[in-house]
Amino acid sequence: MHELSIASNLMDIVKQAVDGQNVSRVTTLRIVIGELSTVVPDCLAFAFEIMSKGTVAEGAHLDFEKKPLIGKCGDCGREFRIQDFVFHCPDCDSPRVEILSGKEFMLKSIECE
Amino acid sequence: MEIKVLTDILEANDAIAEQNRKKFDESNVVVFNLIGSPGAGKTSIIEVAIRKLKKKYRIGVIEGDIETSRDAERIAKLGVETLQINTQGGCHLDANMIASALTGFPYQSLDLLFIENVGNLVCPADYALGEDAKIVVISVPEGHDKPAKYPVIFRNASLMLLNKMDLVPYCDFDVEAMKQDALNVNPDLDVIGISCTTGEGAEEWAAWLTERIKRRKSRG
Ligand SMILES: Nc1nc2c(ncn2[C@@H]2O[C@H](COP(=O)(O)OP(=O)(O)OP(=O)(O)O)[C@@H](O)[C@H]2O)c(=O)[nH]1
Ligand SMILES: [Mg+2]
Ligand SMILES: [Zn+2]
Numbered sequence: 001m002h003e004l005s006i007a008s009n010l011m012d013i014v015k016q017a018v019d020g021q022n023v024s025r026v027t028t029l030r031i032v033i034g035e036l037s038t039v040v041p042d043c044l045a046f047a048f049e050i051m052s053k054g055t056v057a058e059g060a061h062l063d064f065e066k067k068p069l070i071g072k073c074g075d076c077g078r079e080f081r082i083q084d085f086v087f088h089c090p091d092c093d094s095p096r097v098e099i100l101s102g103k104e105f106m107l108k109s110i111e112c113e
Numbered sequence: 114m115e116i117k118v119l120t121d122i123l124e125a126n127d128a129i130a131e132q133n134r135k136k137f138d139e140s141n142v143v144v145f146n147l148i149g150s151p152g153a154g155k156t157s158i159i160e161v162a163i164r165k166l167k168k169k170y171r172i173g174v175i176e177g178d179i180e181t182s183r184d185a186e187r188i189a190k191l192g193v194e195t196l197q198i199n200t201q202g203g204c205h206l207d208a209n210m211i212a213s214a215l216t217g218f219p220y221q222s223l224d225l226l227f228i229e230n231v232g233n234l235v236c237p238a239d240y241a242l243g244e245d246a247k248i249v250v251i252s253v254p255e256g257h258d259k260p261a262k263y264p265v266i267f268r269n270a271s272l273m274l275l276n277k278m279d280l281v282p283y284c285d286f287d288v289e290a291m292k293q294d295a296l297n298v299n300p301d302l303d304v305i306g307i308s309c310t311t312g313e314g315a316e317e318w319a320a321w322l323t324e325r326i327k328r329r330k331s332r333g
Binding site: 085 | 115116118119120125126204207235238239260265268297299300
């Protein structure tokens with residue numbers, strides 16, 4: 001698991017975002033995480049807790065918005081929830097499936113005081 | 114107060130990977146990132162490729178390992194350019210490690226570069242290094258349920274090498290079911306069954322690589 005290195009990336013992004021913004025404390029990080037991401041939210045929250053000690057983001061809460069894996073069939077156009085990672089259209093069985101959501105791993109916004 | 118950020122958390126890595134990719138492109142070197150569990154046979158598979166292709170192409174290998182340099186020593190014996198990266202406990206190679214390694218490595222003179230990632234099916238899947246393609250190495254004793262358990266790497270790979278085919282008679286392993294599961298996750302995945310001990314599939318593996326190298330050369 002590489003949640004420590006991700007927490008460090010996250011810290012860098014937060015520092016950059018609050019730079020010059022007159023922020024005394026970051027209270028919440030809103031993270032969007034797709035079903036296809038290998039990151040484990042609890043591990044990341046723990047790693048971030050360690051990583052943020054003594055910074056403006058110390059004690060900040062990590063809020064995870066989970067995105068389901070949604071695909072769109074390249075043949076019949078049907079949009080569907082991809083179950084059990086089977087990338088086949090449930091209607092026409094086409095394997096040409098484009099991923100519409102589920103790959104995200106993004107810091108969407110931060111709440112600060 | 115809310116500050117909108119909308120930044121991909123792995124963006125820093127992706128940006129460096131893109132720079133690596135540019136360097137590889139400029140030198141016309143085809144790069145493969147080999148990912149698989151510890152002991153799946155990543156080093157053995159690279160050795161097979163080197164034996165088959167070293168007369169025709171200039172090959173180099175970057176070995177990612179947590180602590181030792183054993184794999185690099187094995188590869189160096191075959192007389193190709195080899196470089197060791199120790200991740201010091203890290204569970205994957207990242208683009209920055211490759212970028213640093215490239216400063217002292219004559220990749221410019223190569224046709225083909227293998228990067229053996231740290232033995233792990235999960236973490237390396239998320240980290241682009243600047244490679245042309247990821248190759249996932251699975252071995253028969255690991256069992257045929259891997260695509261369902263580790264879908265991300267199967268989704269992101271271009272080729273699955275199913276290694277240790279010589280052990281199929283001794284393991285409860287359904288080759289066809291495994292292939293089907295892998296193709297469900299990634300319909301574009303190429304699949305080659307191989308055995309580094311009997312030589313089965315070695316020809317096909319070499320042909321797959323040759324095709325990729327030729328495609329690159331014709332692109333110029
Ligand atoms: N029976 C059998 N054994 C194999 C085959 N390929 C590799 N092995 C053996 O499997 C063991 C591991 O092979 P390696 O090539 O070192 O595997 P690796 O994936 O590079 O391992 P790490 O770098 O430690 O993660 C060695 O003892 C090999 O001799 C094969 O096709 N059949
Ligand atoms: Mg190895
Ligand atoms: Zn369809």
